[in-house]
Amino acid sequence: MGGSVDVKREAAGILDRLGVPRDAWTGGAMASFTPVTGERIGALHPVSAEAAAGRIEAAHRAFLDWRLVPAPRRGELVRLLGEELRAAKDDLGRMVSIEAGKIASEGLGEVQEMIDICDFAVGLSRQLYGLTIATERPGHRMMETWHPLGVVGIISAFNFPVAVWSWNAALALVCGNAVVWKPSEKTPLTALACQAVLERALARFGGAPENLSQVLIGDRAAGEALVDHPRVALVSATGSTRMGREVGPRLAKRFARSILELGGNNAAIVCPSADLDMALRAIAFGAMGTAGQRCTTLRRLFVHDSVYEQLVPKLKAVYAGVSVGNPLETPALVGPLIDRAAFEGMQQALRAAKAEGGAVAGGERVADAGRDTAYYVRPAIVEMPRQSGPVLEETFAPILYVMRYTDFDAVLAQHNAVSAGLSSSIFTLDIREAERFLSAEGSDCGIANVNIGTSGAEIGGAFGGEKETGGGRESGSDAWRAYMRRATNTVNYSNALPLAQGVSFDVG
Ligand code: NAD
16 A cells, blocks of 8 residues: 555646646645655645735735626636536546545546536526515515625635535636635645636636636635635635634624535434445445545434344444555545544544443554555444444544434434534435424434435535534525625606605605
8 A cells, every 4th residue: 555656746747737837836835745645745835914915905806807797708717617627637636636535536526526516607607596576666676686795715624625616616706706715724736726727717718807716825824814804705614613613703703704614423314114235335435435534424323223233233344344545546445534633533532432332343543554654544433322422523534423222203302412513314214204304303404315325415405504514505506695795676667756664754
């Protein structure tokens, strides 16, 4: 597993092909690493506070022009972006594997998600509809108009280093906004690559205002510059609940808009009637995919007592045998953790689970990983006597806590008894259980599924969660509305001036 691929060289080749200037990622003070081997692959230049402010002002100037471009024409830019992403898919997908450690099919899948949202946004550019509303006054018409908002700030997490940007940027651009992106400090190279791909689309488009899209390379200070700048009308921030707790109040203080996409502690319930083979496969992907580093990763599994002995031993066998390895060289299903801190967080959670009476299988570092600077682990499955201790928190690593249940009402309550509310699923062939899970008394999450896992959402639906997941929605459905401002317009085409609610105000 140690690696015959020269990761650094391969990253350089990809960045060159995508047109990222070498001086953007060499010679700077901010190191970037690949979790595949742990080696340093870039030395970037973090943006200063002054430069960040200057870029935000420049984006604002771009917005002033872009808002006047007809929306279907703005859609043309995003159509071209989709074309460029199709052409760059292999390179960008590989770059995601290099920088975030995703296995090849998940790296490519993330780029496909970018292409999908571009297609969606192109259609949307002709569908930014407002309502016409009946008015109580004769000779009047009332309607809603949706206008561009301003500069949209995007803060993204390491685990979806390119898709989250595109979910926000594709929608923001067709909605008439400029975008400024602060990517994760753990995945800055993929951000430079995305910007280069967008610049190709901009060159083909011709005539778009300069500085319509900008990238702020840096750590949280660069994110704070975006959060605090009065020109930034909306910040869409994806990351931990800790980050959201800092960002949310700062935005609220200046009455800016926010879309918060924060941590999850997602659960599935396996009922007596479940198709257990299907459940097994869905659980394996949901809990171990992306090495447990998805916001929608399955972390809590409630299994009915009557099927527990049929399902859980098989699941443990899958865990014991799943392939763990270098995503650039092997067809392994589980790649590396992002860094040492992630590994230590995982070990700490496993120790805490044991202290709560949990029986842990797996979780150890995979010994033959080649370099001690990369953190490959066997996913852990932990049978817990009850939902307590670390089960109540998100640990961003492949740990699945398994618990028995007997009573459906009690398991629904347990399901909802955590602070996050992102994704959830139920495995059942009983329509009453399925419908109750989806009903007002069922799952309290933003995503509730039946007979599929918690992860792997499509772009067509609105994505996001409740409670400490932040309440934001992005991607499909009507999420676009958050990127625009709504004006209610009333037009009087009569010769009189009737007042609403029958109010009389006769000045003679
Ligand atoms: P993180 O919170 O450490 O960092 C996320 C981003 O926020 C980074 O760009 C970081 O620089 C920035 N940031 C951190 N503190 C900030 C501050 N005070 N002001 C401004 N910016 C700040 O998260 P991470 O480790 O990169 O990602 C993992 C977390 O993200 C998990 O909790 C996961 O569930 C969550 N996540 C959520 C979603 C979702 O859609 N709900 C999607 C992906 C990841």
